[in-house]
Amino acid sequence: MKGVILAGGLGTRLYPLTHVTNKHLLPVFNKPMIFYPIDTLVSAGITDILIVTSGPHVGHFLGVLKNGKELGVKHLEYAYQEKPDGGIADALSLAEDFADGHSIAVILGDNTTDADISTSADSFKSGAMIFLKKVPDPHRFGVAYLDKNNSKKIAKIVEKPKDGLSDLAITGLYMFDNNVFDFTRKCDPGWAGRGELEITQVVDFYLKEGQLAWEELRGFWSDAGTFDSLYKAGSYWAKKHSSSKK
16 A cells, blocks of 8 residues: 655645745644654555645755655655645545555645554555544534444535534545546536535545445544644644653
8 A cells, every 4th residue: 555645735724824835844843744644654554655745835845854764754756736726636636656556545734643544554455444533623624424324334425514413524534446546537626616626525436336434533633724723733742742751
């Protein structure tokens, strides 16, 4: 399995910080944000990694990550998303040549977690796997609604719901077989009304094919794409670092 970190976009919700550098290079406690998703993949034994990025600060990644060796990455590649507002599925489509027929673990570059996904990565065979987490603000995320008769199955996927009937957020961590690139080509920018190619629609394609599984993401998880969540993530990692030194 190969790893893909999606670190594109313009980070407009974090202006003026992201006038200075790419969102995914901002500090979360004592590390650049992107170090956390890299560590998630490397800790799961995934050391062949592609970073998809965009925007005016893409050159900063080279200075920070170099070839990835210091972070345990054996092979690091970069891809450039020409439309920074094209959506997550658009960014993911750029990983097709890199994947080269392999399954991929995909993580958003602003996600920080201490969950261990190594068992899931080792056992993944086909279809798609998403990781769900209960959150107090599901309207910010793609959300999964479970089947009322079988909680192991997902009934439907909704992007940024307004009904509040499910608090199971689709975290920014996924596993896909190589069919994912056929699905990214089918994405409709009008699907969620935002003019972007949504990774949530990719997940929905797998659901309709009966090839979608889910697991609860155990441990801490937070994105860091808003001022509040950036602070939340930084506070958690600071406390964890402090307690580990006692």
